Amino acid sequence: MNKGKKITQQQLFLPVVCVLLVLAVNIFYDVSQGNEFYNFFKITLTNDVLQGRLINILNRGSEVAILAIGMTLVVSASAGTDISVGSVMSLCASFCCMLVAGYGVSSVSSPDEFAMPLVVGLLGALVMGLVCGAFNGALVAYLNIQPMVATLILWSAARAIGLLLCNNLIVYVRDDTFGLFGGYLGPIPTPILIAAVCVAATSLVLKKTALGMYVQSVGINKRASRIAGLNSQKIIFLCYLICGLCAGIAGIVASSRITSADSNNIGLNMELDAILAVALGGNSLGGGKFSLAGSIIGAYTIQAITTTMYNLGVSTEVAPVFKAVVVIVIVAIQAPPVRAWFKKRAAAKAVQKGVASV
């Protein structure tokens, strides 16, 4: 009994249950359609690449997972959300393609036509992400502006600047090397690998250094941390910097998938998915303690929900309705009053049992 209680009170309990529920829906659907129940998990090697719904979810969910890393840190340290990540993704993608293709050129198809080597473009995108992160970070950390308002500026401006950089065109970089980042490395989809590397690197840094503890400490009480000798402002700034970098990486992956920079559509509403991932992971949006693993699971849960929707034959436009319902139910279960109510009921039951045994 004690053991069971411990499991339900763990932070990762709810996110994992959510994933399992989504999977259960899939299995139920497969069985009702007369397929084998393991259809969802089936991974096949077709045309030398891995295929299957599970792979698809992992692949398509990479961008949100990468964004969720940065978002988790930002939410934890500053008790606010960075709503500019989607736009910054678009800006980084545009900047990358603009550097490679040259200003005003709408399409390049081989390395001979490149205005600059691909590496410069990729580095440019990452630097652009860092610059955006630094801008947000400076506003939040040093000017004490509420995170949502501060990032509202780039939310509105970044996509527009991206459009200006691309001269209002969709810039195509039709090159295999560029397409690699959103394509396949051997049999495995590259975005999965990129996301895995990002997650591994971040968790290594958080584990091996005290950064994770500092971030949580600043998030729980900024003033107390400062008095304890932490440079709160610098830590918050650093979190936004990392978030910007993550947006840059996600931008490269997203534009590489379509080997072009579509400023209007890359990263559209992605900031909402990233924030949702953090919330689904059982992290409080009020800052403080965080769980990176929870956020990553949250990110893939969102993608799993989306893929399941398509699997059930729900159209792209209608899918948000179900997404909204799922989100509200999941968040409501985690809401403090509901939790308190559950606890009360469990306590009452325990008392009843106690009375009965006596």
Added chain:
Amino acid sequence: MKTVSLGKPKSQMNSNTLLLLITIVLFFVLYAIGCVVYGERGFTNLQTFLNVLRSNAGLICVACGMTCVMLTGGIDISVGSLVALDCMLLAYGMANWGLSAPVMCLLVLVIGVVFGLVQGYCVGYLEIQPFIVTMAGMFFARGMTAVISTDQLSINQDVSQAFYDVANHRIYFPFGGVVNRAGKVVMPYIGVGVVIALAVLVAIFLVLRYTKFGRSLYAVGGSEQSAAMMGLDVKRTKLKAYVLSSLLCSIGGICYCMNTMSASVSQATGLEMDAIASAVIGGTLLTGGVGNVIGSFFGVLINGTISSIVQFNGKLASSWPNILTAALLCFFIVLQSVFAKLKEKNK
């Protein structure tokens, strides 16, 4: 002792009024720039200003609702999608369900209230973060729009004569006429939407200033704990704020629909951020407790003026209004933060 207790609220008032004043002055400066640069193209006409009002009537209503929610320290990002849902309901309902325009408008308002009730309950009573709740609301409304129809619908005379007439009804001013190219005198006019929007603005201004509900919005936003200790029902106040926001949003949706006379799934995307930006430029703090609908009104006007200047130029890329608004937003946010720091120093 007396001077201290009197002096404090006064200085607080001053910095907030100063921010509002800067917003208003900025609007006039922007408008003056437009008049000087594009004067010969007709920017100085009264109609240019009225057109800004006409095309932003819906946004004014939405921004008023947003201000009320932001005063409590919350946020409502579902408004853009709700406007799209309203437009779709109006267009589809009048065309396919055979309902008359007034019935459909009433239905839209009822849906707004229900929408607000659900969101308000989640925020107030279940204590879920407003951002998450209204984000789900945003997905839901946008999705429901697609459930009704994924086509681009337009409202013409065949769909509803009454709605068409009301939307195209022009209320002419008795002064400020301009002689057009054909030599006719054209009087400046506004639409019904503008009248509704201005009525909403005045009503919300009065509510915030003089009613118990209005004052409790400020109290809850200033400090939830203090408000609860004063005996205010914090949960109920929050619920009411979200209901008001969604209701005003539905009214705004009707005004918006009168202006565009069409409906589609992708309509009014980003409207929520326009509304938030307008409120912030107008001096409303996202932390709650400080703000005014008059400021939000001028925020909307500044947004509209920037777009119309870009329109008059004709050569600038369509992304410039976004960039300029963002730059302004940045300016105001930094200004607010500087004021806040000064205030802290004075303490």
